[in-house]
Amino acid sequence: MNTQDEMLKSSIPMYVNAVMSVCAFGLTVHLIPRIKSMFVQANLYGVDMSKRCSEKIPEAIGVVTGCVFLITMFLFIPIPFTDCLFRNINFPHNEFVDFLAALLSICCMLLLGFADDVLDLRWRHKLLLPTIASLPLLMVYYVNFNSTIIIVPKPLRSWFGFSLDLWIFYYVYMGMLAVFCTNAINILAGINGLEVGQSLIIATSILIFNIIELFGSQWKAHQFSIYFILPYIATSLALFKFNWYPSQVFVGDTFCYLSGMTFAVVGIIGRFSKTTLLFFIPQIINFLYSIPQLFHLVSCPRHRLPKYNEKIDKLEPSRTVFYKSDLGTLGKLSMWIFRKCKLIKWEEDSEGFVTCNNLTLINFILIKTGPLREPKLTSILLIIQIISSILAFVIRYPLASIFYDV
Numbered sequence: 001m002n003t004q005d006e007m008l009k010s011s012i013p014m015y016v017n018a019v020m021s022v023c024a025f026g027l028t029v030h031l032i033p034r035i036k037s038m039f040v041q042a043n044l045y046g047v048d049m050s051k052r053c054s055e056k057i058p059e060a061i062g063v064v065t066g067c068v069f070l071i072t073m074f075l076f077i078p079i080p081f082t083d084c085l086f087r088n089i090n091f092p093h094n095e096f097v098d099f100l101a102a103l104l105s106i107c108c109m110l111l112l113g114f115a116d117d118v119l120d121l122r123w124r125h126k127l128l129l130p131t132i133a134s135l136p137l138l139m140v141y142y143v144n145f146n147s148t149i150i151i152v153p154k155p156l157r158s159w160f161g162f163s164l165d166l167w168i169f170y171y172v173y174m175g176m177l178a179v180f181c182t183n184a185i186n187i188l189a190g191i192n193g194l195e196v197g198q199s200l201i202i203a204t205s206i207l208i209f210n211i212i213e214l215f216g217s218q219w220k221a222h223q224f225s226i227y228f229i230l231p232y233i234a235t236s237l238a239l240f241k242f243n244w245y246p247s248q249v250f251v252g253d254t255f256c257y258l259s260g261m262t263f264a265v266v267g268i269i270g271r272f273s274k275t276t277l278l279f280f281i282p283q284i285i286n287f288l289y290s291i292p293q294l295f296h297l298v299s300c301p302r303h304r305l306p307k308y309n310e311k312i313d314k315l316e317p318s319r320t321v322f323y324k325s326d327l328g329t330l331g332k333l334s335m336w337i338f339r340k341c342k343l344i345k346w347e348e349d350s351e352g353f354v355t356c357n358n359l360t361l362i363n364f365i366l367i368k369t370g371p372l373r374e375p376k377l378t379s380i381l382l383i384i385q386i387i388s389s390i391l392a393f394v395i396r397y398p399l400a401s402i403f404y405d406v
Contacts, residue, residue, distance in 0.1 A: 020231065039059060044058065052313070063254045069106075098144060098224065105261055105264075113256070137178070137269070178268075192378060193247070195256055198385050207233065225266035239255070245378065264276070285361060298331050298359070299320045299326075307319075314372055316371045317357040317358070321356075
């Protein structure tokens with residue numbers, strides 16, 4: 001059987017997966033309004049601080065979409081391997097192990113994310129949990145692939161040669177990718193529809209990339225990615241329906257962890273982890289912008305959400321206050337750079353008492369545009385995410401040919 005015939009035959013599981021995804025969307029839309037009261041009764045609820053009303057809104061609803069997603073994937077497990085089972089063909093044990101390891105990592109992250117929502121874990125635990133959950137995935141990658149060689153860009157080949165073996169550091173990178181993906185979405189959050197919206201755009205970008213690459217030599221790896229991305233998009237789209245302004249439910253850290261681990265899984269097993277990172281350009285920018293507060297170089301309050309102005313029903317940038325003399329050397333340096341680049345709104349009185357906006361991309365948009373209504377602010381951030389995905393495709397295809405032999 002030639003490659004084209006094999007691709008055509010193996011496309012049947014993708015059609016089955018698409019049908020199951022549609023069913024998963026319908027089930028999620030049906031479940032959320034019927035189950036959300038149970039979360040309130042279990043004291044899993046929050047109050048939307050960006051609204052005049054103070055009604056109880058169910059929290060951690062991401063666990064519902066996560067469970068539907070996992071159930072869909074569990075039911076799908078035998079579908080890609082049906083032909084091998086009934087025709088007594090050599091069973092692809094490596095692919096089967098990849099599938100199970102991917103599900104194990106996502107399942108672990110869903111459990112740990114829900115534990116975070118219930119127990120309100122510290123930030124050091126938020127960094128540790130994705131690392132632990134990614135270990136099954138890294139072990140399977142080591143057993144099945146163990147490819148740690150990267151192609152060196154053309155301008156650097158005179159120093160490093162055509163390729164470079166990163167050895168154990170490649171596994172460190174993949175582990176850090178899982179940590180970054182899960183936490184980056186969580187950091188860029190706090191307004192209705194943003195967590196789910198940005199995740200949907202990233203997932204759709206990955207799906208488009210996989211479809212393009214289905215016609216390449218690594219089509220099986222990208223097919224594997226599609227198996228996971230389609231049900232994820234379906235369940236997340238259903239959640240987006242209830243999380244958009246005015247939000248009826250909060251997604252919680254559970255959804256952020258589930259999303260990040262799903263993206264890390266398809267990137268690592270699908271062998272396009274570097275391309276996956278390209279779709280996180282806004283999250284990378286937000287992380288870099290937040291570093292002074294995340295590493296406590298500058299005063300960091302517990303919540304950095306935009307401040308709601310009830311009089312005008314709009315969001316304004318939230319602020320942090322501190323004495324300039326309390327800043328260390330790195331804190332003063334970072335704030336000096338941000339001020340010179342006009343990236344922050346800095347107010348200082350004669351006694352050295354400083355008022356500065358919290359360092360998030362959300363607050364940065366607000367200091368540049370002025371107060372905005374919540375849905376408009378979310379829309380701007382999602383448009384930035386879409387533009388960043390387009391930029392990622394430009395980097396991946398036209399620009400890649402300049403630096404690599406593709």
